[in-house]
Amino acid sequence: RxxxxxxxxxxxxxxxxxxxxxxxxxxxxxxxxxxxxxxxxxxxxxxxxxxxxxxxxxxxxxxxxxxxxxxAADFEPPSLDAAVAVVAAGTADAAVAGEAAVVAREVGAAVDRVDDVGVANLDRILDQVDRVREADAVVVAAGREGALPTVVAGLVDAPVIAAPVSTGYGVGGEGVAALEGALQSCSVLTTVNVDAGFVAGAQAGLIARAVDAARAE
Amino acid sequence: RxxxxxxxxxxxxxxxxxxxxxxxxxxxxxxxxxxxxxxxxxxxxxxxxxxxxxxxxxxxxxxxxxxxxxxAADFEPPSLDAAVAVVAAGTADAAVAGEAAVVAREVGAAVDRVDDVGVANLDRILDQVDRVREADAVVVAAGREGALPTVVAGLVDAPVIAAPVSTGYGVGGEGVAALEGALQSCSVLTTVNVDAGFVAGAQAGLIARAVDAARAE
Amino acid sequence: RxxxxxxxxxxxxxxxxxxxxxxxxxxxxxxxxxxxxxxxxxxxxxxxxxxxxxxxxxxxxxxxxxxxxxxAADFEPPSLDAAVAVVAAGTADAAVAGEAAVVAREVGAAVDRVDDVGVANLDRILDQVDRVREADAVVVAAGREGALPTVVAGLVDAPVIAAPVSTGYGVGGEGVAALEGALQSCSVLTTVNVDAGFVAGAQAGLIARAVDAARAE
Amino acid sequence: RxxxxxxxxxxxxxxxxxxxxxxxxxxxxxxxxxxxxxxxxxxxxxxxxxxxxxxxxxxxxxxxxxxxxxxAADFEPPSLDAAVAVVAAGTADAAVAGEAAVVAREVGAAVDRVDDVGVANLDRILDQVDRVREADAVVVAAGREGALPTVVAGLVDAPVIAAPVSTGYGVGGEGVAALEGALQSCSVLTTVNVDAGFVAGAQAGLIARAVDAARAE
Amino acid sequence: RxxxxxxxxxxxxxxxxxxxxxxxxxxxxxxxxxxxxxxxxxxxxxxxxxxxxxxxxxxxxxxxxxxxxxxAADFEPPSLDAAVAVVAAGTADAAVAGEAAVVAREVGAAVDRVDDVGVANLDRILDQVDRVREADAVVVAAGREGALPTVVAGLVDAPVIAAPVSTGYGVGGEGVAALEGALQSCSVLTTVNVDAGFVAGAQAGLIARAVDAARAE
Amino acid sequence: RxxxxxxxxxxxxxxxxxxxxxxxxxxxxxxxxxxxxxxxxxxxxxxxxxxxxxxxxxxxxxxxxxxxxxxAADFEPPSLDAAVAVVAAGTADAAVAGEAAVVAREVGAAVDRVDDVGVANLDRILDQVDRVREADAVVVAAGREGALPTVVAGLVDAPVIAAPVSTGYGVGGEGVAALEGALQSCSVLTTVNVDAGFVAGAQAGLIARAVDAARAE
Amino acid sequence: RxxxxxxxxxxxxxxxxxxxxxxxxxxxxxxxxxxxxxxxxxxxxxxxxxxxxxxxxxxxxxxxxxxxxxxAADFEPPSLDAAVAVVAAGTADAAVAGEAAVVAREVGAAVDRVDDVGVANLDRILDQVDRVREADAVVVAAGREGALPTVVAGLVDAPVIAAPVSTGYGVGGEGVAALEGALQSCSVLTTVNVDAGFVAGAQAGLIARAVDAARAE
Amino acid sequence: RxxxxxxxxxxxxxxxxxxxxxxxxxxxxxxxxxxxxxxxxxxxxxxxxxxxxxxxxxxxxxxxxxxxxxxAADFEPPSLDAAVAVVAAGTADAAVAGEAAVVAREVGAAVDRVDDVGVANLDRILDQVDRVREADAVVVAAGREGALPTVVAGLVDAPVIAAPVSTGYGVGGEGVAALEGALQSCSVLTTVNVDAGFVAGAQAGLIARAVDAARAE
Ligand SMILES: Nc1ncnc2c1ncn2[C@@H]1O[C@H](COP(=O)(O)O)[C@@H](O)[C@H]1O
Ligand SMILES: Nc1ncnc2c1ncn2[C@@H]1O[C@H](COP(=O)(O)O)[C@@H](O)[C@H]1O
Ligand SMILES: Nc1ncnc2c1ncn2[C@@H]1O[C@H](COP(=O)(O)O)[C@@H](O)[C@H]1O
Ligand SMILES: Nc1ncnc2c1ncn2[C@@H]1O[C@H](COP(=O)(O)O)[C@@H](O)[C@H]1O
Ligand SMILES: [Mg+2]
Ligand SMILES: [Mg+2]
Ligand SMILES: [Mg+2]
Ligand SMILES: [Mg+2]
Ligand SMILES: [Mg+2]
Ligand SMILES: [Mg+2]
Ligand SMILES: [Mg+2]
Ligand SMILES: [Mg+2]
CATH class of the missing domain: 3.30.110 (Translation Initiation Factor IF3)
Structure with missing residues (x-):
């Protein structure tokens, strides 16, 4: 199973x-x-x-x-009628976002990547929010202060999963501030551990599977 | 919004x-x-x-x-064609589970409560697992060592959200071990902060809304 | 001194x-x-x-x-030709913001309060940002995930001082996530300790004094 | 001594x-x-x-x-009339389990290894539990969320010793969640420090010696 | 079970x-x-x-x-042919020691209490060590720096279980230093969480049951 | 922006x-x-x-x-009518101080470096304090116990920004004690994270820009 | 003993x-x-x-x-030919300083109290340093950022003992920053735990006893 | 100075x-x-x-x-009429003990090294305690659970300085348990940071200087 x-x-x-x-x-x-x-x-x-x-x-x-x-040549990859958006704050967050995207894709979801939309420049995420609103589930990868998942969850209706990234140094570094920010978020969202892009992508994939199955009913 | x-x-x-x-x-x-x-x-x-x-x-x-x-007498509560299971390990976890259940219900989901199925006695959860498998999203409230969300996520297909509970004393007490257990889980699941039943129930509700909308398509 | x-x-x-x-x-x-x-x-x-x-x-x-x-009736309060904006995310942040505002005012600054502009609803801060841009120094009080100081420092030119607030429970609660978020911020800002509204307001006042003295030269 | x-x-x-x-x-x-x-x-x-x-x-x-x-050729290894089971959740736990097993064996116990029975798939431990019930003392090595010692202690009568393993990354990683899970366990068990397979095996050996001596009375 | x-x-x-x-x-x-x-x-x-x-x-x-x-009048308490020693460092450790003793007694063990033998005065434990050596399992309750379990485990052959006590203030207070001392001990011993006298006594009771059963064979 | x-x-x-x-x-x-x-x-x-x-x-x-x-040959560096002092406690603090100085200089401030004035020998800082008093903003880099920012903020009128340095080993090492000392300071000051010389210099630069603009009015 | x-x-x-x-x-x-x-x-x-x-x-x-x-009326208090200075940073440190002073006095030392000499105003300690230099051992009680022990140990020849005080709130509060500051001090000194005035005074008393005995030889 | x-x-x-x-x-x-x-x-x-x-x-x-x-050939090393004992628990503690010994010797004290007297075998320290009692100040280096400083301070009259050593792994490892044990000790003693043999030896040297000066009076 x-x-x-x-x-x-x-x-x-x-x-x-x-x-x-x-x-x-x-x-x-x-x-x-x-x-x-x-x-x-x-x-x-x-x-x-x-x-x-x-x-x-x-x-x-x-x-x-x-x-x-x-x-394998004869492997038939699953293909779900459901979409996952994977949003990343900065360049350093791309690895975690990429890991999430690959897993969601292998589960069968259509995956849309939205990169480089950190909150230090709000125009970037505001410009892309319509794309994110298309998704059935959203993964948001962000390190440092990890503000982006909270902002995104305030902008979309779909379930949001934070994927904190182990950037940052000193106190709260290594992704700790980003994880704690997800746990304390003023918006409704759930989180995975620091750098656990695989888990975030898999959970988004499970939501996509549920939505796909419902669409097929 | x-x-x-x-x-x-x-x-x-x-x-x-x-x-x-x-x-x-x-x-x-x-x-x-x-x-x-x-x-x-x-x-x-x-x-x-x-x-x-x-x-x-x-x-x-x-x-x-x-x-x-x-x-209000004329309030028409939302009613979704989607179900949320709220599973609790022990008596002390009932408050957090109850908070999650209320929110999911107000979002419109059909909510099924499964109580007192802590892993110290595996028969209990094995006896109830078929009920849990009916749900489109599952919240699992557990304190102390917080093993139950991992076990449940190994038994069901739907997305699982851990709701760690602030039981336990000494090192790892106040729900810290349970939260860390969710973050480290060998099964795929996401988590909310200690005692954040509201957030867990709301996220389960968002999944239920997505599933309901897909069913309605 | x-x-x-x-x-x-x-x-x-x-x-x-x-x-x-x-x-x-x-x-x-x-x-x-x-x-x-x-x-x-x-x-x-x-x-x-x-x-x-x-x-x-x-x-x-x-x-x-x-x-x-x-x-006292004959006390002549200082009056600086410089302004401090004090921005607060939510109701629970008002006490710390208020403490900062009082101190800045007693140092002699003109103080402008901007309340209830938390990032879970971005329109609120975007609607008020022009007021904040009038200030010579900005204090931003925010608890929970503490995303607001980062967002504000991305929107204004003046120096920004974060004043983390001891809201939030569980891991990262009591203002810890908010303080760590300030320390890890992707925007340039400095911070004071959790709930240290007095220090934030006083530092903003020192900047206002420096600006006032420069204007008077 | x-x-x-x-x-x-x-x-x-x-x-x-x-x-x-x-x-x-x-x-x-x-x-x-x-x-x-x-x-x-x-x-x-x-x-x-x-x-x-x-x-x-x-x-x-x-x-x-x-x-x-x-x-040495003429070394007469001790041989106790008592058995120790050493149970491991996954491949990454084998090193710690192996260290425990070697020590218990050198103390003289008959050692039975039960590997790869992590709780994400409950059938595995349920299939092996009868073997574990044969032992006079049980060591359970598990990292990540460390749920296995709690589950095993709910299934056997003999004293159980948790041996947390330094797997896992992010918050609660390096075996911390597994150790805290043992300290917070809903089942009766004692624990050693992270990766302290030697101590776990030695303590199991001491119990085996006590049982062996009692059998010999 | x-x-x-x-x-x-x-x-x-x-x-x-x-x-x-x-x-x-x-x-x-x-x-x-x-x-x-x-x-x-x-x-x-x-x-x-x-x-x-x-x-x-x-x-x-x-x-x-x-x-x-x-x-109840007709309750027949279990009676094991096995003994547990419960050793306490100081007055403040008596509550945890007492909890352990009661549980071990209810499991059926003969319980010997040895109080007030903290290591700041070594003569005390050295005077009592022969009594402790009579036991089949030993619980040692100690707070503050928690040195006593290490010393006792260096003096006896039976398995030793540390029961750290939540005394002490400042850094390492509330039993944390005592628990960490047990986890780092130079002697072989296992530990329970801070103040978990119940668990320590129960585990000692399980060992006593194993020894009693072996004696009965 | x-x-x-x-x-x-x-x-x-x-x-x-x-x-x-x-x-x-x-x-x-x-x-x-x-x-x-x-x-x-x-x-x-x-x-x-x-x-x-x-x-x-x-x-x-x-x-x-x-x-x-x-x-570039034709790059016209900004030049502000405002000064920043960058003070360092010891040799090990020079890297962080240097990073702060470079940034403040690139923002356009006149930068004065004051090195090797740690508080273990008070004469050093007292000898240099008049130079520090010339500045419009002061960065103080210090590791270990981080006492210098508090002492400097007691001696000057300008805003002081602490830049904790990741020196020190053991408990409170890696700059943690220095950062906490800044957060707990008895003098009014704000802080950046450990080793964040860039942020400290940039914030001092923002103050210098505000003062320069005011001088130009 | x-x-x-x-x-x-x-x-x-x-x-x-x-x-x-x-x-x-x-x-x-x-x-x-x-x-x-x-x-x-x-x-x-x-x-x-x-x-x-x-x-x-x-x-x-x-x-x-x-x-x-x-x-008691006939109790003959010990009287040592040796002096202990007890220095306190602020009013809030007086309780811990007072506890240290009482113990040192009961051990027999001549005790000199120097209060309210926190480093935010250096003149205070510089004005009193000659008195402190008279002592054979020095206790320095300080909370918040705890800079005073480092400053005093840079000014006197006698052994200095830090007594961190549980003032301060937020991160590093409750005396933690002060204790870590003592552990990281650039000056030579030893420390006791937060609020352990008793231990600091007793250790100073032991030094006074050693000096008194040497004087008597 | x-x-x-x-x-x-x-x-x-x-x-x-x-x-x-x-x-x-x-x-x-x-x-x-x-x-x-x-x-x-x-x-x-x-x-x-x-x-x-x-x-x-x-x-x-x-x-x-x-x-x-x-x-240098013509360097006249100081020579104090005072002795320092440097006690070490195990082989791994020898580096820190050695550092303390060298410094105390360079300050001029007569230094006596007592090695390998960890508390897991009490006979060792009891056999050597008379030598330790000769000293005017005692440094005790110990890692892991760090019980030795407490035991030594219960056996001698001179001031004892703990020097925690960064041995041990897992929770409380890297000397943390040993440092916390010193801070929580039931005996009167002061401590330095983990591995700070230099500071411990220097403080012992300062006590030796005070005693030497008193002897010379
Ligand atoms: N039990 C709860 N756990 C977490 N958040 C909650 C809970 N109850 C209410 N909230 C949220 O906290 C905010 C209420 O804050 P307040 O203005 O203090 O009533 C709202 O955004 C709620 O959605
Ligand atoms: N002092 C104690 N320490 C740890 N666990 C205990 C203690 N007393 C009871 N328990 C366990 O805690 C559970 C009791 O929980 P409750 O249902 O809240 O009474 C049972 O599983 C007991 O075996
Ligand atoms: N030493 C530094 N400390 C903190 N932030 C820095 C430092 N150097 C560059 N940055 C910032 O970190 C980001 C550079 O990230 P990157 O894209 O990885 O080069 C930019 O926003 C810089 O302004
Ligand atoms: N303020 C204090 N701080 C630390 N230890 C103390 C203090 N007062 C008393 N003690 C010690 O703590 C023990 C008193 O414990 P108790 O038996 O609970 O009164 C004795 O060993 C005292 O020497
Ligand atoms: Mg980010
Ligand atoms: Mg549980
Ligand atoms: Mg906030
Ligand atoms: Mg595991
Ligand atoms: Mg003790
Ligand atoms: Mg310094
Ligand atoms: Mg102070
Ligand atoms: Mg040791």
């Missing part, structure tokens, strides 16, 4: 060879592999190993997100 | 008279009043003030949840 | 009689008394004692801010 | 040569050496040095647990 | 009437009631209610431990 | 090549580049890249501060 | 009657009683009980310090 | 060449150099540079303590 959420291979703390082996096994047994927190070496090792093992498989790397997605 | 979530009057830190005045004003202007964290005195003051102001209004107290809901 | 900042009598932890005695002494020796964190009893005791001691003195109570200002 | 618990050589923070020297000395003086937290280099250095020093000694490496056990 | 551990009624946070009602119900259904953290009012209410409900029941109050134990 | 504060390129976490590319782009588009937290390699890469791209640009490295400032 | 330090009766958490009983017992058995943290009621109860029990005993109350010292 | 405490060169964070240069300068200007926290490379660089600069100087390395002491 995995609720449509693909098992992910966390590359951190494993050697490139180990990651590649796990990925080809997953590809072999499930037709798909999803690797997260992969650096250059790990991603390349996966690409090479997949190339050797199954030349027809597609390999989709997102180096900023640290993800690699592999689909 | 309140996303269908009623403005709530937080009774904590206000005098009974202040709470009662805010409640009658809300009743007058919106046809409804929702009071949270009300003790006996506050709840009674609201009931009395509403009785004076509008004899036809209905007053619904839940003393364990600390909530009072008032509807 | 008090830099134009009046010595304040902190009422918290003192009996009404003690506060009243300190206030009449201050009035007697400096022509002025400033009491902070006064509850009803303390404020009334000050008013009564001043009435007895010097019938011509003016007594200015702000019960929400918890302040009492007393001026 | 070591209560039957072998002195362990903590390899962390020592050079392979230092560890090897300490191990051969221990072998020489006590007929046994127990090395913990050994990486590849340290374990190999021990094996080589022991080979040189005493070709008849047995060397037992457990690379996942990071342990090396050396027995 | 309660492992021989009586369900306890935690009086804290309940009214005397509520506690008394729960106690008479427990007496009625199980032949026994165990109340913990009872103040004078709660204990007296229990005694009175039991007197009314069942004049033949015995009521055993320990006001320093905050416990009340009630046995 | 950057309030006259130059966008800075934070070198930390970027490769020298990335930093150099960002710097030449900034030079190209704005006539200026400001790099902070640059190590030797990053600073040299910037210098080399600028030399290639625009041989007429000036490159100003401050290796202790970790900053590089690049001005 | 009490090293000349009188056993103190901590009044906090005891009823006035209990404190009075302990005090008369101490008077009876040792000729002296020292009560700390006594409020009005406790101090009066001690005075009354001593009056009844031994009309010739002297009772010395210091209400600001919360201490009561009782000497 | 350095109170007889030599300026120390902290090698940590400096290159061997920088440390060597600072050391030869100190030797040149004061006839002495004291380097702390030196690794092999730094210590060797100092030895070589001193050899080059002044072939007659003595170089005294203590690699376990990480210290290097250099005296």
């Amino acid at each position: 995995r609720r449509g959420i693909p098992e992910a291979i966390l590359a951190e703390g494993k050697t490139p060879a180990e990651v590649a082996a796990l990925a080809t096994t997953a590809l072999d047994t499930t037709g798909r592999a999803l690797v997260t927190r992969a650096d250059e070496a790990a991603a390349s090792a996966v690409a090479a190993a997949v190339g050797d093992a199954d030349a027809d498989a597609t390999v989709d790397r997102d180096d900023r997100a640290g993800t690699v997605v592999v689909h | 309140r996303r269908g979530i009623p403005e709530a009057i937080l009774a904590e830190g206000k005098t009974p008279a202040e709470v009662a005045a805010l409640a009658t004003t809300a009743l007058d202007t919106t046809g409804r009043a929702l009071v949270t964290r009300a003790d006996e005195a506050a709840a009674s003051a609201v009931a009395a003030a509403v009785g004076d102001a509008d004899a036809d209004a209905t007053v619904d107290r839940d003393d364990r949840a600390g909530t009072v809901v008032v509807h | 008090r830099r134009g900042i009046p010595e304040a009598i902190l009422a918290e932890g003192k009996t009404p009689a003690e506060v009243a005695a300190l206030a009449t002494t201050a009035l007697d020796t400096t022509g002025r008394a400033l009491v902070t964190r006064a509850d009803e009893a303390a404020a009334s005791a000050v008013a009564a004692a001043v009435g007895d001691a010097d019938a011509d003195a003016t007594v200015d109570r702000d019960d929400r801010a918890g302040t009492v200002v007393v001026h | 070591r209560r039957g618990i072998p002195e362990a050589i903590l390899a962390e923070g020592k050079t392979p040569a230092e560890v090897a020297a300490l191990a051969t000395t221990a072998l020489d003086t006590t007929g046994r050496a127990l090395v913990t937290r050994a990486d590849e280099a340290a374990a190999s250095a021990v094996a080589a040095a022991v080979g040189d020093a005493d070709a008849d000694a047995t060397v037992d490496r457990d690379d996942r647990a990071g342990t090396v056990v050396v027995h | 309660r492992r021989g551990i009586p369900e306890a009624i935690l009086a804290e946070g309940k009214t005397p009437a509520e506690v008394a009602a729960l106690a008479t119900t427990a007496l009625d259904t199980t032949g026994r009631a165990l109340v913990t953290r009872a103040d004078e009012a709660a204990a007296s209410a229990v005694a009175a209610a039991v007197g009314d409900a069942d004049a033949d029941a015995t009521v055993d109050r320990d006001d320093r431990a905050g416990t009340v134990v009630v046995h | 950057r309030r006259g504060i130059p966008e800075a390129i934070l070198a930390e976490g970027k490769t020298p090549a990335e930093v150099a590319a960002l710097a030449t782009t900034a030079l190209d588009t704005t006539g200026r580049a400001l790099v902070t937290r640059a190590d030797e390699a990053a600073a040299s890469a910037v210098a080399a890249a600028v030399g290639d791209a625009d041989a007429d640009a000036t490159v100003d490295r401050d290796d202790r501060a970790g900053t590089v400032v690049v001005h | 009490r090293r000349g330090i009188p056993e103190a009766i901590l009044a906090e958490g005891k009823t006035p009657a209990e404190v009075a009983a302990l005090a008369t017992t101490a008077l009876d058995t040792t000729g002296r009683a020292l009560v700390t943290r006594a409020d009005e009621a406790a101090a009066s109860a001690v005075a009354a009980a001593v009056g009844d029990a031994d009309a010739d005993a002297t009772v010395d109350r210091d209400d600001r310090a919360g201490t009561v010292v009782v000497h | 350095r109170r007889g405490i030599p300026e120390a060169i902290l090698a940590e964070g400096k290159t061997p060449a920088e440390v060597a240069a600072l050391a030869t300068t100190a030797l040149d200007t004061t006839g002495r150099a004291l380097v702390t926290r030196a690794d092999e490379a730094a210590a060797s660089a100092v030895a070589a540079a001193v050899g080059d600069a002044d072939a007659d100087a003595t170089v005294d390395r203590d690699d376990r303590a990480g210290t290097v002491v250099v005296h």
